[in-house]
Amino acid sequence: MCGIVGIVGTSPVSQALYDGLTVIQHRGQDAAGIVTISDNKFRLRKGNGLVKDVFHTRHMLRLQGDIGIGHVRYPTAGTSSSSEAQPFFSNSPYGISLAHNGNLTNAEELAKWLYNNARRHVNTTSDSELLLNVFAHELQKSDSLDLTPEEIFKAVSNVHRHVRGAYATVALIVGHGLVAFRDPHGIRPLAFGKRETEKGTEYMVASESVALDACDFEFIRDVAPGEAIFITEDGQLFSQQCAQNPAYNPCIFEFVYFARPDSTMDKMSVYGSRVEMGTALGKKISREWEEDQIDVVIPIPETSCDIALQIANELNIPYRQGFVKNRYVGRTFIMPGQAERKKSVRRKLNAIGAEFKGKNVLLVDDSIVRGTTSGQIIEMARKAGAKKVYFASAAPEVRFPNVYGIDMPSANELIAHGRENEDICELIGADKLIYQDLEDLISAVGKGNKDIKEFETSVFNGHYITQDIDHDYLEQLDALRNNDTKEDSDKEADSILDLHNEGAE
Ligand SMILES: O=P(O)(O)OC[C@H]1O[C@H](OP(=O)(O)OP(=O)(O)O)[C@H](O)[C@@H]1O
Numbered sequence: 001m002c003g004i005v006g007i008v009g010t011s012p013v014s015q016a017l018y019d020g021l022t023v024i025q026h027r028g029q030d031a032a033g034i035v036t037i038s039d040n041k042f043r044l045r046k047g048n049g050l051v052k053d054v055f056h057t058r059h060m061l062r063l064q065g066d067i068g069i070g071h072v073r074y075p076t077a078g079t080s081s082s083s084e085a086q087p088f089f090s091n092s093p094y095g096i097s098l099a100h101n102g103n104l105t106n107a108e109e110l111a112k113w114l115y116n117n118a119r120r121h122v123n124t125t126s127d128s129e130l131l132l133n134v135f136a137h138e139l140q141k142s143d144s145l146d147l148t149p150e151e152i153f154k155a156v157s158n159v160h161r162h163v164r165g166a167y168a169t170v171a172l173i174v175g176h177g178l179v180a181f182r183d184p185h186g187i188r189p190l191a192f193g194k195r196e197t198e199k200g201t202e203y204m205v206a207s208e209s210v211a212l213d214a215c216d217f218e219f220i221r222d223v224a225p226g227e228a229i230f231i232t233e234d235g236q237l238f239s240q241q242c243a244q245n246p247a248y249n250p251c252i253f254e255f256v257y258f259a260r261p262d263s264t265m266d267k268m269s270v271y272g273s274r275v276e277m278g279t280a281l282g283k284k285i286s287r288e289w290e291e292d293q294i295d296v297v298i299p300i301p302e303t304s305c306d307i308a309l310q311i312a313n314e315l316n317i318p319y320r321q322g323f324v325k326n327r328y329v330g331r332t333f334i335m336p337g338q339a340e341r342k343k344s345v346r347r348k349l350n351a352i353g354a355e356f357k358g359k360n361v362l363l364v365d366d367s368i369v370r371g372t373t374s375g376q377i378i379e380m381a382r383k384a385g386a387k388k389v390y391f392a393s394a395a396p397e398v399r400f401p402n403v404y405g406i407d408m409p410s411a412n413e414l415i416a417h418g419r420e421n422e423d424i425c426e427l428i429g430a431d432k433l434i435y436q437d438l439e440d441l442i443s444a445v446g447k448g449n450k451d452i453k454e455f456e457t458s459v460f461n462g463h464y465i466t467q468d469i470d471h472d473y474l475e476q477l478d479a480l481r482n483n484d485t486k487e488d489s490d491k492e493a494d495s496i497l498d499l500h501n502e503g504a505e
């Protein structure tokens with residue numbers, strides 16, 4: 001679940017891009033990058049690490065120009081190598097740089113297609129670099145030296161024809177401007193806004209509205225599924241629907257876990273939808289656990305806090321912060337390896353003994369995916385003296401792999417895959433376990449936008465919205481990206497992928 005930003009400004013944009021990336025850091029902790037254009041030349045800095053670690057003063061000084069894009073990465077394809085940090089660059093046509101949030105489902109096919117039809121070779125294993133090359137190939141077809149908005153939109157339409165999967169994308173074209181587009185299902189989010197200055201209007205696109213807020217841009221609207229917007233270097237905005245049959249199917253997991261609560265995506269408030277999740281789950285708990293006495297509701301920081309508070313309100317039971325989160329440790333789930341994730345839970349969370357001693361506690365998390373967090377947290381609660389430990393998940397059982405930009409490629413790594421409630425409960429060590437129903441989750445999130453008829457919910461029900469995913473595909477993906485193979489390919493990538501355009505030190 002990477003994060004992307006892009007700005008067409010009237011003065012240097014590097015600091016605003018940096019600030020924008022910092023507030024969407026929760027979408028990707030592995031690598032970060034910014035590219036700007038100054039004097040018709042790209043200026044690039046990217047590398048592995050958090051935003052604050054990748055960009056030092058010397059890099060910021062180099063990132064000159066009034067137009068630029070940025071990316072924070074959570075790898076879901078290829079490897080974690082710095083060679084696959086984004087934005088990517090293609091010198092032809094014009095000079096294009098691109099950053100992508102999402103995951104392509106026909107990457108293998110695209111690589112062959114690019115070679116056969118465009119004689120384009122992509123040296124990394126990144127799906128995003130393929131996307132850049134498909135876009136570049138389609139732009140190359142235009143005859144004129146100066147691209148018109150229509151020609152750019154035509155290229156995006158052709159990208160939609162070839163590419164499958166999820167892609168919220170922002171790109172720079174030298175001498176032209178910034179292009180942003182969203183896949184025809186709108187699986188990954190993308191919004192844009194403006195800021196008035198004495199020199200004219202500036203525009204910003206970002207994965208989440210919170211990035212616009214942080215940079216003082218006023219939200220205009222979400223980019224529609226299949227739509228492209230083009231902002232010229234001198235600040236003229238054009239937009240067009242480029243997909244034949246667009247549909248609105250945003251990923252529901254953004255609302256459960258990925259997005260920041262202060263973001264609004266596709267007209268739905270993330271915070272508001274989490275409160276609704278709490279209401280629905282609270283009701284289910286009082287319906288189904290009538291007999292059980294719960295003394296206190298305790299969230300598992302950070303994402304579940306808003307949900308747990310609402311459950312406590314609904315049940316009329318005290319809400320207490322029984323776990324303290326170390327503010328210097330990032331998100332566990334988006335770390336690339338299981339060993340690292342496991343270690344990080346203990347470093348990140350610590351129990352306040354008195355909140356557990358002799359009590360029946362209800363622990364609340366937004367989701368249970370691999371069970372890395374819940375297992376260890378329940379153990380901590382017991383060590384701290386809890387009498388009974390009940391566990392509630394605001395999302396339903398996660399049983400199916402994700403192929404659209406969440407790194408859960410292997411069903412076998414999911415604790416609920418092939419298991420029923422009692423088995424999962426036993427595995428994580430809870431006394432009782434309750435999950436949100438999928439219909440309740442959908443109506444909790446969908447309350448904010450009645451126009452959304454179907455969310456992307458594949459991790460819960462195995463229904464893949466792009467309809468190109470079958471059993472064989474998932475088996476191949478598992479073989480390619482399960483925990484063990486991923487570690488091997490990361491090592492290999494570090495040694496062979498030297499041929500990349502990484503930003504200089
Ligand atoms: O079952 P698991 O595989 O452990 O995954 C689920 C957990 O991971 C996430 O937390 P994370 O620490 O990433 O971020 P947060 O601080 O935003 O809650 C999520 O909020 C759950 O707590």
Ligand SMILES: NC(=O)CC[C@H](N)C(=O)O
Pocket residue numbers: 001002003073074075076077078084100101102103104126127128405406
């Ligand atoms: N999480 C994402 O959006 C990842 C983007 C892209 N697939 C990558 O791995 O770099």
Ligand SMILES: [Mg+2]
Pocket residue numbers: 300301302303304365366373
């Ligand atoms: Mg969490």
